[in-house]
Amino acid sequence: MEKLAIFDIDYTITRKETLMEFFKYLVSKDIKNIKFLPRALYSGLMYGVKVYDEKRVKECFLKFIENIDEAELAKLTKSFYDEKISKILYKDAVDMIKKLKKEGYMVVLISASPEFYVKEFYAIKEVDLIIGTKFTFEGGKFIRKMDGNNCKGEEKVRRLNKVLKEKNIKVDFKNSYMFSDSLSDKPLLDLVGNPYLINYKKKHEIEILRWK
Template identity: 70%
Template sequence: MEKLAIFDVDFTLTKKETLMELYKFVVFKNFKNIRFLPRALFSGLMYSIKVYDEKRVKESFLKFIDKIHEEDLDNLAKEYYSKVLKKILYKDAIDMIKKLKDEGCKIYLISASPEFYLKELYDIKEVDVIIGTKFRVENGFFARQMDGLNCKGEEKVRRLKEYLKENNIEVDYKNSYMFSDSLSDKPLLDLVGNPYLINYKKKNDFKVLNWK
């Protein structure tokens, strides 16, 4: 049986929200992309008043890369990782990944953020599996449509178990770990014997680690 060390990404491994950082990076590359900011703000407002769900918010927000060729999207993701994403990782998070890998855990990153750029985190040699929100590519072009459900909450557990079943992996959950900054990950936190919240300030029933 395998021991897992599962990590959320945004504000667990990273100091900032990765999708917004991607947008800022695209604006920096070409300031004309600032024209998509009103759409992003509107989508956020609609979500805050419960008119949009997270799926619709993400599909709307990603207009700034709509219909980009798959190869160009891959190149953008690689550049974003090297210039931004790898520089906003918590050192303590990377140290924990290395420590638990040395102790025999398989390292899983499971996030609601888009998988098309999260996959660049395989650059961290200890990472074994990355599961994120999927988006469709149609005829070689990014379609801005979510492929399946937003990978959050119970969906993270479903996607994890789907992967384990497909690969005939049995897990020692009692001796596995889960790290997240949010109680939205309670389904995964409850799944393992060693759950931790990261930089969490409110009262809760989990152990809290403060990462920098």
């Protein structure tokens, strides 16, 4: 049976929230993209007052890449990882990934962030599997439509189990690890025998690690 080392991404292995960093990166590449900032702020406000759920917020926010060619988006996400994301990784997170991989664990990254760019974390050679929120492409173009549910909370457990079943992987969850900065991941934290909260600000029964 496989033992898993499961990691959330935003604020768990990165110091910043990656979707906003992606927007900022595209603005740095073309200042004209700044015109989408009011939309980003509006969608955030609507989420804050509980008018929009996270699915609608993301579909609204991603207007800045609507209709982009899939091949062009792939080039952008690679350069985004190389030029930006690779610079905001917690060293302690990368060290833990390498340590657990060396000990024989299957390393899984699972995030609510869009899979079209979190897949670039395969650049970390120890990573075996990446699961993120899926979006739709039609005719080779990106459209702002989520494919399925936002990959958060219980949905992370469902997506993980689905992929494991498809790959016919049997898991020893009792001896597996899960790392997250947020209790929104409690369904996954409860699934494993070794759960850890990363840089969590309040006291909690789950052990808290301070990563830099």
